[in-house]
Amino acid sequence: MTAQNWIDIAHDSDTGIETLRAHFVGHAYDPHWHDSYLIGVTEQGVQQFNCRRARHLSTPGQVFHLEPGEIHDGEAPTAGGFTYRMLYLDPCWLQHELSTLFEEAPLNSQLSFPSTLTDDVRLAQATSEAFQCIHQGELTIVRQSILDNLLEQLTNHLQWRQRYREDIRLPQVALRARDILHDQMEQDLSLEILSRACGVDRFRLNRAFRAAFGLPPHAYLVQLRLAKARKLLALGRQPVEVAMSTGFADQSHMGRWFLRAYGVAPAHYRKLCTNLPDI
Structure with a gap:
């Protein structure tokens, strides 16, 4: 960690949600994946990352979301670096919480994000509010209300897809x-x-x-x-x-x-x- 780069992390024991706010200049991190669903908002600068065999540029106000296991990296292609806030959502928690908003899930399916970046203003606001609420340890009833709003906004960007089994396309x-x-x-x-x-x-x-x-x-x-x-x-x-x-x-x-x-x-x-x- 250089003097220009910083990270602030918090963990919510009730939901298992991890919140992260960070700033990076130049190279941020090597290709890696997470076991969680990631949803974040770029606050400042340009965040460049490779994912799904494509290069993405996230600018202020844009929301980026990744599924568990998706390989991605990160860097700042412009001077001044980039700042972002992120929520790491446990897959079991997310599916359980969304069960009241979705009809019964199709057999052998899992939640997925069809796209990696979106300009949805309401989702960006809901993500930022959820981050702030959890990161600062608000009252339980407040956290639940704010998270319910986030989940409702997320339903516009989630879909059920067939869970991977023995994919004949893979050797x-x-x-x-x-x-x-x-x-x-x-x-x-x-x-x-x-x-x-x-x-x-x-x-x-x-x-x-x-x-x-x-x-x-x-x-x-x-x-x-x-x-x-x-x-x-x-x-x-x-x-x-x-x-x-x-x-x-x-x-x-x-x-x-x-x-x-x-x-x-x-x-x-x-x-x-x-x-x-x-x-």
Whole structure:
């Protein structure tokens, strides 16, 4: 974190919603994903990011939203950087809360955002109000009312889509490798072990995996570990313990990757989420 860049994070224990307000100049963070639904508003400057195989430019007042697992990065292409505020919505919480606004969800479906950017003024205002309300820890009844308004505005930008299963468009070798990475996330896997388990050489494995998921296997594995580390840190677990339980070599190794992906060090992220001091 440079002197020009700053991050302010809070965590709401009732809903599991995380709020973040940040400012970045130049490079913000490397490609990564989250387990949450992201909805944010650009306050100042131009926020440039790559997602869904396209480059996007978010300007002041625009709302950007991402689904769980969507790979994205971030940088400021103009002088002065950019400032934004963001809500991280837990998928289970979001689907439960929207059940009263939607008819019964189609079988084997999940909520999705058809587009990544929108100029919806009402949604931008609802997002900013929800951020402010949760970030400052307003009374429960106030938070609930403000969040209900956000959810109502979000219904115009959400749709049900078929949940991914065995997608015939993705090579079976990539699907097999993905399942192994999820099952053995904490293990010290090598490309040789992974490729032998998939019945191909490591070069074919790399090509198939990147074509299917947008990242090579090693980068995908790092993202799995980072997503779990972020959850554990937000619960107050110590960085050294989290590094050991998520498969990183040590705390400093996790710290380097965490900073590149999220723009903040693990210990600082934990403190911002929990207000607990480091031991």
